[in-house]
Amino acid sequence: MASTEIEVDVLAIAAHRDDVEQTCGGTLLRMASRGLRTGILDLTRGESGTRGSAEERAAEAAEAGRILGVSWRDALDLPDGAIANTYENRLKVAAVIRRLKPRVVILPYWEARHPDHAVCAPLGYEACFVAGLARVETSGAPLEKFKPHRPFKIVYASLYADVRPSFIVDITPYAEQRLQSLMAYKSQYSNQAQGGGLFVPEEEIRERTFAEARHYGLLAGVKYGEPFVQREVGLVDDLTLIPVQSI
Ligand SMILES: [Zn+2]
Numbered sequence: 001m002a003s004t005e006i007e008v009d010v011l012a013i014a015a016h017r018d019d020v021e022q023t024c025g026g027t028l029l030r031m032a033s034r035g036l037r038t039g040i041l042d043l044t045r046g047e048s049g050t051r052g053s054a055e056e057r058a059a060e061a062a063e064a065g066r067i068l069g070v071s072w073r074d075a076l077d078l079p080d081g082a083i084a085n086t087y088e089n090r091l092k093v094a095a096v097i098r099r100l101k102p103r104v105v106i107l108p109y110w111e112a113r114h115p116d117h118a119v120c121a122p123l124g125y126e127a128c129f130v131a132g133l134a135r136v137e138t139s140g141a142p143l144e145k146f147k148p149h150r151p152f153k154i155v156y157a158s159l160y161a162d163v164r165p166s167f168i169v170d171i172t173p174y175a176e177q178r179l180q181s182l183m184a185y186k187s188q189y190s191n192q193a194q195g196g197g198l199f200v201p202e203e204e205i206r207e208r209t210f211a212e213a214r215h216y217g218l219l220a221g222v223k224y225g226e227p228f229v230q231r232e233v234g235l236v237d238d239l240t241l242i243p244v245q246s247i
Contacts, residue, residue, distance in 0.1 A: 006072050008039035011102035011151075013093065013124045015083055015116035017042045017061040017075065018185050022209070023157035024106050025068050025178040026171025027226050032069035033174075039072035040065055041096050043089075043120065048080040052187025064184035067177060072100065083116045085123040093127035095140030098149050105151045109161035109229055121156060128154060156229040159212060165227030166234075168220035175213050175224040179206060220244050 010031050012020045020028070020040050028038045046057040058075070065073035076092055083089070097105070105128055110121035130136055132150025137143055158165050171178065182205065183189055189205060200208070210224070217225035221244055236242060 006039075007037065007099075007101045008072055009036040009102060010104045010106065011039045011041060011097070011100055012106040012157075013041045013043070013120065014108055015043050015114070015120045016080065017044075017046050017057050018064070018182060018188060019108065019117065020106075021064055021068070021178065021182040021185075023108065023159040024169075024226055024228075025181050026174040026213070026224070027106070027157075027169040027228075028068050028070060029174035029177055030169060030171060037071040038069065039100055039102070040068070040070050040074075041093070042073075042075040043078045043083055043093070043123075044080040044116070045075045045077060046080055049188070052185075056187045057185070060185045060187060064181040067181040067184055081116060083119050083123065085119050085126065089123060090127045090130050091136070091138045092140065093124060094131035094136070095138035095146075097128060097131035097151065098138060098141040098146040101149045102151050104153045104155065106228075107154060107156050109156045109158040109163060111161055111163070113160070117160070125154060153230075156231075158227045158229045159216070161229075163229060165216065165219070166230045167228055168216050168222070168225035169228065170217070170220065170222040170224070171213060171226050172217065172223040175210060178213075179209055182209065 010028065012024055012028060014020045031038050042061065045054040047054045061073060078089060105124060107124040108117045108120045110118055112118040128151050132148050134148050189202060213224035216227045217223045
């Protein structure tokens with residue numbers, strides 16, 4: 001699925017394979033259904049996981065990406081469980097941004113229980129900044145071939161953060177398919193004995209993901225939704241067209 005010459009409209013960056021499926025998979029499906037090209041960059045390859053090898057997870061990630069309709073997916077080799085916001089790592093992410101030229105980048109929200117998730121936000125933001133600097137060379141995308149590029153918009157997927165979202169994306173038609181993309185990680189999520197104490201069974205995951213989607217959907221007056229935070233204010237053209245009923 002990883003190709004060097006493809007460009008995308010929306011790029012979701014996350015720490016681990018299966019993060020995007022949980023936090024913004026429905027949004028990627030919705031964007032793809034609008035004819036936009038989407039991509040996923042996972043920063044790690046999952047070598048520290050309790051279940052499944054990195055190779056198994058690569059195959060599962062490819063299948064999950066197919067279910068989400070993405071045009072591109074790849075994983076960097078940052079250490080699972082120890083992602084750091086270093087200049088070297090920012091350059092690795094910046095090289096991907098220069099190659100793919102996304103208009104929108106989705107990052108995880110900057111406060112999280114898992115340190116890998118939290119650090120992803122500043123690492124991704126600063127990588128977007130570096131990617132636009134004309135004089136900075138990135139080894140993965142030589143300047144003579146890939147021009148500096150800075151995404152127009154950065155939004156933060158906040159599903160697992162205790163924070164009020166700035167907006168909701170209606171994923172009602174895609175909620176089931178999003179769950180199926182998560183279930184593609186059979187080594188992680190199918191009912192099995194190994195590591196059973198750590199992992200919740202499939203039915204529990206279904207109930208949890210749909211309950212979360214319902215909760216966020218209700219905030220916006222739709223059935224199922226995914227929450228996002230943006231740092232900027234919103235801009236309105238016509239007051240009569242603002243969605244989400246007040247009263
Ligand atoms: Zn994760």
